[in-house]
Amino acid sequence: DIQMTQSPASLSASVGDRVTITCRASQNIRSYLNWYQQRPGKAPMLLIYGASNLQSGVPSRFRGSGSGTDFTLTISGLQLDDFATYYCQQSYSIPRMYTFGQGTKLEI
Amino acid sequence: QVQLQQWGAGLLKSSETLSLSCAVSGGSFNGYYWSWIRQSPGKGLEWIGEINHSGRTNYNPSLKSRVTISADTSKNQFSLELSSVTAADTAVYYCARGNREYSGYDNYWFFDFWGPGTRLTVSS
Numbered sequence: 001d002i003q004m005t006q007s008p009a010s011l012s013a014s015v016g017d018r019v020t021i022t023c024r025a026s027q028n029i030r031s032y033l034n035w036y037q038q039r040p041g042k043a044p045m046l047l048i049y050g051a052s053n054l055q056s057g058v059p060s061r062f063r064g065s066g067s068g069t070d071f072t073l074t075i076s077g078l079q080l081d082d083f084a085t086y087y088c089q090q091s092y093s094i095p096r097m098y099t100f101g102q103g104t105k106l107e108i
Numbered sequence: 109q110v111q112l113q114q115w116g117a118g119l120l121k122s123s124e125t126l127s128l129s130c131a132v133s134g135g136s137f138n139g140y141y142w143s144w145i146r147q148s149p150g151k152g153l154e155w156i157g158e159i160n161h162s163g164r165t166n167y168n169p170s171l172k173s174r175v176t177i178s179a180d181t182s183k184n185q186f187s188l189e190l191s192s193v194t195a196a197d198t199a200v201y202y203c204a205r206g207n208r209e210y211s212g213y214d215n216y217w218f219f220d221f222w223g224p225g226t227r228l229t230v231s232s
Contacts (some may be wrong), residue, residue, distance in 0.1 A: 030214070031214065031216070032216060032217075036219075043204075043222035043224060043225055044153070044202075044222060046219060049209060049216050050211060050214065050216035053209065053211075055220065087153060089218075091216065091217040095166050097166070098143075098155040102152050103153075
């Protein structure tokens with residue numbers, strides 16, 4: 001199985017800050033990496049697919065980058081709504097076998 | 109707007125079988141894969157398996173022996189059965205739509221719509 005490791009596990013920031021979350025895959029997954037945001041009590045919401053493609057309706061302050069084994073999610077100009085938990089997820093495995101990172105909690 | 113509505117038992121005893129269903133509205137059932145994903149404090153988000161409109165399935169190998177995912181395309185619904193549950197199966201269970209975008213030779217799969225989740229507690 002492909003293992004996904006996120007860092008840090010938690011992160012403190014303030015409104016207006018720029019933050020970066022890292023996700024590392026246990027093997028080369030090219031650009032088959034997605035990012036999700038989850039607010040408490042809610043289902044995850046897709047932010048980025050294919051490592052760097054912004055899902056429709058997602059604000060442009062979210063940016064994904066990376067390929068191979070190392071990926072980052074950068075959020076610029078943090079807003080109150082952005083304080084949530086973020087997950088990466090790989091979709092490289094064939095046959096399809098999706099795995100998620102353990103999450104990064106972004107706190108005020 | 110695509111919506112997923114899910115339902116099923118929220119409290120089971122060890123060794124019983126979990127049955128959940130998910131209804132899709134506001135969009136086509138065809139052309140996508142429909143997944144079940146669970147979330148527990150101990151294991152985080154864990155993909156369980158998926159099915160498409162033709163009945164083709166893929167399962168997480170770690171759960172494959174206990175999982176059955178089926179679909180009723182006439183109702184735009186799909187279902188999950190997980191047998192012989194234990195306390196380790198206590199989690200919030202989500203249904204989700206697997207969609208893809210083509211980019212050159214790449215075929216990016218992702219989950220773009222999710223159900224609200226069903227909390228399952230397994231007691232001994």
